Amino acid sequence: MSRRNRHRTGRPFPTGELDYSTLTDQQVVQLARDGREPAYRELIGRYQRPVFSLIYRLVRDREKAEDLAQDTFIKVLNAIDRYDPQYKFSSWIFKIAHNTGLDHLRRKEPETLSLDGSPHARTAAETEASTITPESRTETPEQYAQNRELGSEIEEAMGTLRAEYRTAIVLCHVEGRAYEEIAEIMDVPLGTVKTYIHRGRKELMQRLEHLRC
């Protein structure tokens, strides 16, 4: 038996069929490093929903969120050798997911579009490029499903928050992560996380005020 198949406490990993669901993230990562494909699939299975949900709520576009979540997993799994076990695996993957989502939002930062074209447009081509053409209001099945998913009052309100507030609130309330872990994921001081969450909640309260009696 290879020495890496032996747990520190002396208990070896069985060489046959393993029940990956009973292992900790750290153990599954170690098996992935040993080249076991089911360990990679186990990590995807564990984190595909939380990672996809976080990115989906950030970018609010299902197709784009799938692409970005896929990029996140590819980055993480191809760099599994560089993962530092002194940090939680969940923190690492959420950090990459958050950064991937933010990078996309920054890249996408649009020049203002309007029905009449951008006021900064200098040529006819630029005017045309920055003009919105109203399209049919008929929803495709994908748009319909997406609007249902993110269409509730609370999701609509979440969509208006700054991306950082959204991430902090999703990690805190949906994923149940501690403030310290959120600080590690977002790479900001603990006080900043508390501020993000407080301001985000306050804005949500204001946006949902009309629902109160």
Next chain:
Amino acid sequence: MNERYHPAADRLEAFAEGDLQAAERVVLESHLMGCPSCQTRVEEWRALFVTLSSLPQFEPSIGFASRVMAHVRVSPRTAWQEWAHRANALVSRAAPKTNRGWSLAAALLALPVILGGSAIAWLVSRSYITPEALMGYTRESLVEGLQGMGSTVIAAVMNTDIAAWVVANVGTLIGTTGMTGLGAILAGAGATTVLSAWVLYRNLFRSPSRESDYALYSF
């Protein structure tokens, strides 16, 4: 707390979240008993928390895992990669984690350079000390110091009873068994050194308080 003076909104939020110290919580509870408007605010915060925590997780489309795996390289890590990773982890653990830590480390590193540089500058500024004379003096002092230290250590070790016993017995052993005995002694000393280094490494870098982090790095 007087009813005219309502607690700040963030205090009510912290109360609803259960994030207040006991003393502050008691004061706020007594205020809430007589203040329906603050009670309403607390209930609103609680309702928001419940709503947020009931938000669902979304599922990516079918085949997501396979699409990811199509771009992932699955291969066992080589021994060289394993050691490189450990060296990297060791360096990142030793490196300061905060700006204050980096400042302190930089100050500690700079201190001897500044002190030494100042001393050299002062010495060279004296008219009766030339840089060549200073270098020669430093070299001689270092050599003398090291020689003195070495002979002191050797004399101290050789004057102990254990050293006298080892010399007497090793001499006898080599006399009776020849080169085989010498080889055995060297092998024993080598093994002891390696074992000592390993024990030192485990105690310095793999302390029990961090065992969980290293659960899979077993030997």
